[in-house]
Amino acid sequence: MKILVCISHVPDTTSKINFSDNNTKFDTNGVQFVINPNDEFGLTRAMWFKEKQGAQVTVVNVGGSETEPTLRKALAIGADEAIRINTPATDGFSVAKQLANVVNNGGYDLVIAGRESIDYNGGMVPGMVAGLIDANFVNNCIELEVDGTSAKATREIDGGKETVETSLPLVIGGQKGLVEESDLRIPNMRGIMMARKKPLNVVDPVDVSAETTSVSFEKPTPKGAVTLVSADNIDELVSLLHNEAKVI
Amino acid sequence: MSVLVYTESEQGAFKKAAFEVASYAKAVANQLGTTVIAVAINANDVSALGNYGVDKVLTISNSQLDSFNANAFASVIKQAAENESAQVVVVSSTADSKYLAPLLAVGLNAGYASNVVEAPLNTSPFTVKRTAFTNKAFETTQINTDVKIVGVSNNAFGLVEQNGSASAEDFSPSIPELGVTVESVDKATDKVTIADAEIVVSAGRGLKGPENWGMIEELADVLGAATACSKPVSDLGWRPHGEHVGQTGKPVAANLYIAIGISGAIQHLAGINASKVKVVINTDPEAPFFKAADYGVVGDAFQVVPELIEKLKAFKAQQ
Numbered sequence: 001m002k003i004l005v006c007i008s009h010v011p012d013t014t015s016k017i018n019f020s021d022n023n024t025k026f027d028t029n030g031v032q033f034v035i036n037p038n039d040e041f042g043l044t045r046a047m048w049f050k051e052k053q054g055a056q057v058t059v060v061n062v063g064g065s066e067t068e069p070t071l072r073k074a075l076a077i078g079a080d081e082a083i084r085i086n087t088p089a090t091d092g093f094s095v096a097k098q099l100a101n102v103v104n105n106g107g108y109d110l111v112i113a114g115r116e117s118i119d120y121n122g123g124m125v126p127g128m129v130a131g132l133i134d135a136n137f138v139n140n141c142i143e144l145e146v147d148g149t150s151a152k153a154t155r156e157i158d159g160g161k162e163t164v165e166t167s168l169p170l171v172i173g174g175q176k177g178l179v180e181e182s183d184l185r186i187p188n189m190r191g192i193m194m195a196r197k198k199p200l201n202v203v204d205p206v207d208v209s210a211e212t213t214s215v216s217f218e219k220p221t222p223k224g225a226v227t228l229v230s231a232d233n234i235d236e237l238v239s240l241l242h243n244e245a246k247v248i
Numbered sequence: 249m250s251v252l253v254y255t256e257s258e259q260g261a262f263k264k265a266a267f268e269v270a271s272y273a274k275a276v277a278n279q280l281g282t283t284v285i286a287v288a289i290n291a292n293d294v295s296a297l298g299n300y301g302v303d304k305v306l307t308i309s310n311s312q313l314d315s316f317n318a319n320a321f322a323s324v325i326k327q328a329a330e331n332e333s334a335q336v337v338v339v340s341s342t343a344d345s346k347y348l349a350p351l352l353a354v355g356l357n358a359g360y361a362s363n364v365v366e367a368p369l370n371t372s373p374f375t376v377k378r379t380a381f382t383n384k385a386f387e388t389t390q391i392n393t394d395v396k397i398v399g400v401s402n403n404a405f406g407l408v409e410q411n412g413s414a415s416a417e418d419f420s421p422s423i424p425e426l427g428v429t430v431e432s433v434d435k436a437t438d439k440v441t442i443a444d445a446e447i448v449v450s451a452g453r454g455l456k457g458p459e460n461w462g463m464i465e466e467l468a469d470v471l472g473a474a475t476a477c478s479k480p481v482s483d484l485g486w487r488p489h490g491e492h493v494g495q496t497g498k499p500v501a502a503n504l505y506i507a508i509g510i511s512g513a514i515q516h517l518a519g520i521n522a523s524k525v526k527v528v529i530n531t532d533p534e535a536p537f538f539k540a541a542d543y544g545v546v547g548d549a550f551q552v553v554p555e556l557i558e559k560l561k562a563f564k565a566q567q
Contacts, residue, residue, distance in 0.1 A: 013495060013515050017384040026381075037496050093359060096350075118382050118495060118518075123362050127318070127350025136427040137318060139347040142489065152431070156490060156498075157316075158343045158443040160435030166428040173347075176496045177489055181479075211359030215375060215388040220521075226528070226538050231547025234555045237527070238563050240543060245525045247447070247504040248471065248563070 001055040001146065001168075003046045004106065006099055006113035006125065007074050008036035008089075009067035013118065019217045026119070026217070035070055038114025042174035044184055045144060046112055047078045053146070056080055058106065062089045062098045068200065075195035076187030082198065087205035092120070094208040096128030101206045103133050108169070109149075115140050115173040120214075126173035135169040142177025146170075250285050251277040252334035253302070254325050256342055260292035264407075264444050265340035267300045271408040272400045273338040274301025275367040280335065286414070287328045289313050289321065298414035300407065306332075306419035313423070315430040316344050320423050322351035327421040329356055329395065336374075337397045341501075342443050349399050359391035362399035382495055383521035401522065402443055402501045442493065445474035448502040448523070450493060452478035454509020454530060454549055458486035463553045464508065470560045476500065478510045494519035509549045512537025529553065 011017070011031045018027040035043065049055035059074040060083040061067050071082040085098045103111055111130075116123035130137030136151075138144075142161065143154035149168045154161050156177070187195070229237045241248045253273035255266035273284045283303040288294050290313055294305040306328050313320060325348070329337050337352065339345040341363065353360040363378045365386070373390045376398060380387040391397075442448060449468040455461065461475075468475045475491060482492035493500045495515040505523035509530060510516060517540050520526070528541040529552050538544045545552050 011381075013382075013518065017381045019385070041496075091359075092350075093353065096354075120380050120387070121363055121382060122360075123346055124350040124353065124360055127347065128354050131322075131351045131354030137347075137351065138428060139318070140343055155347075156343065157433070157435065159439060159441035160433065160490060162433045162435075163431045164428045165431050176492075181483060181496075209392075211353075211357075211391070211393050212361060213390045213392060215390050217380070217388070218386050219384070220386065223540070223542070226541045226544040228538075228544050228546065231545050231552050234545070234552065234559045237543060237545060237556065238559045241504065241525070241527070242563065245504070245542065247525045248560070 001049065001053060001110060002106065002108045003049060003055050003057045003110045003112060004103060004108040005039065005043045005046045005057060005059045005074070005079065006111065007039050007043070007059050007061045007070060008114065008117040009033050009061055009063055009070040010036045010117050010119045017219070023216050023218060033070055035073060036114050036117045038116060038175050040184055041176050041178045042112035042114060042172070043074055043077060043079065045174065045178040047185070048179070049146065050078065058083060058108070060085065060099060060102055062087060062095045064088060071200055072195050073187060075198045075200070076191040077185050078191065080198065082200040084200060084202050085205050086202050091210050091212045091214065092122035092124040093128060093211040096125045096132060097208045098205055099125065099129050100132035102203070103129065110146065110168060111135070111171040112174055113171065115175045126171050130171035133169070135171050136166040137171045138164060138166060139173040141172040141174045144172060144178060249280070249282050250332045250334050251280065251282060251336045251338065252325070252329050252332055253284060253286050253338040254345065255286045255288050255291070255297060256340060256345060257288060257291040260290065262291060262296060263342065265342050265402060267296070267407050268403070268405055269338050269340045269400050270297055270300035270302050272367065272398070272405045274408065274410060276336050276338065276398070277301070279368060279371050282335070285332050285334070287325050289324060294414065294416050298412045299409050301410045301412060302414040303412070305414050305416045307416050308419050308421065310423065317426045317428060318344070318348040318351055319427050322348040322355055323424045324421045325352055326355040328419060335395060337395065339397065339399050341399055341402045346399065349397060353397050356395045356397070357393065358395040358397045359393040360397040360399065361389045361391055363401045364398050365401050365404040367405070379522060382518040384518065403446065403503060404501060440472065440474040442474045442476055442498050442500060445502055447471045447473035447504040447506070448476050448493070448500050449473045449506045449508070450476035450478065450510060451481070451508040452510030453480050461487070463557065467553055467557050470557055470564065478516055507537055507541070508553060510537060511535045512540055
């Protein structure tokens, strides 16, 4: 089985979010970048398929050379090879078109992407890749088993979960549950040394038009200080929620 | 030309999100000077959609669509959009709508903006405001394609009632190969889901153990709220994974979010920040949640929560 794991290069959760160029660009100054958490669960599940079922795992990212450390980290965790599609990731649809081209050229059976990136939160890339390559698709995937060309997956639904049967080629939008947080791997020294020798292929992008364009950003207005209510005066809390906040 | 809206139902009844996206679609139609057409799949009674601005409902009755299937539902909506020459297609942020929207975007070759929180800022060029950076910022996005798909964030636009009535028209689209078939569904049917809830009651490790969740469920019952939990609580297996809210769990955009015994790690706050009013109950006055909350009680959950339940019951009895 050939697995392609899509890796988004995103600011670490604890990063301060600021914008530059008159609020039109994300300010990467002093920002630490990481593998998108939803992708990391998928990458770790891919490692399981590699170790238990002999799968071959390629990681891919759409971005400039500044994203290579994130791909190297994925290699250090255990992916066999990496592909960087050499173009800025401008919008979800064009990223999906770039990825679909790589999937078509590489003949992957299973594409694992995170359900959304924690920066732009578009939540559209995995589904669009599936639509573009005409593969089956399971979103919000929390469990995945593959047996030959058939697959069994569980997805989170509002208020519960649903188990489905499907077949390869398959794209999943993965999240926590594919593996547990405690199963995530920190690259060890051997992995880091080996990652340096693994192939990281830079490929040219295909021509795509931007279906959406990011115009500008703004930060939410700072919130006022918390109104503290004494634990002996819960009546006041009820009254504030009713009269002031008007939410009950 | 028209604005098409997918109004989601479950077991024949519309979800609240359906009325919210219908309200949103009406606002877009007013800006464009056109009408709102809804797509309703296996819904029992579509007349309620008229109260939220829908002019016409395409009703689809097909037993092949009894279970949700993203491919099939996206195909049905695509056929409706093409038949009605829809310029804008509006969907919600439920798990199912977020699942089908990217497939629909490919089918219609339409730009898609998700997590949109306001009516379009402009219709030419078509720009919308959406949340980004996991609620730490808003992004203004321009959709450049002829057909545009807008995914509206839950509880962001609200319900806007109109004095209208909707006509119904049978629609019989072709159904593609499903590709994915449902084997089993594990869902509590008597509980409010986090996505649908206006109020969410959430608890963390401060509750000390799963045996203490009775009062959390009671508080949720009194408020008609959904229950949720922090990541450590789901990792410890005290509560099911589906209740985990935060960056890697479910997002929450409720009108009222009550956090009990949750310290407020940045990953948790990122996931719940879209909620309008936040209340924190925690013994530790230094807990980061107090900086993110609107109302706070420094106190022991085991005293404060039962008292809050009593006071709310009394309040509800008066209403």
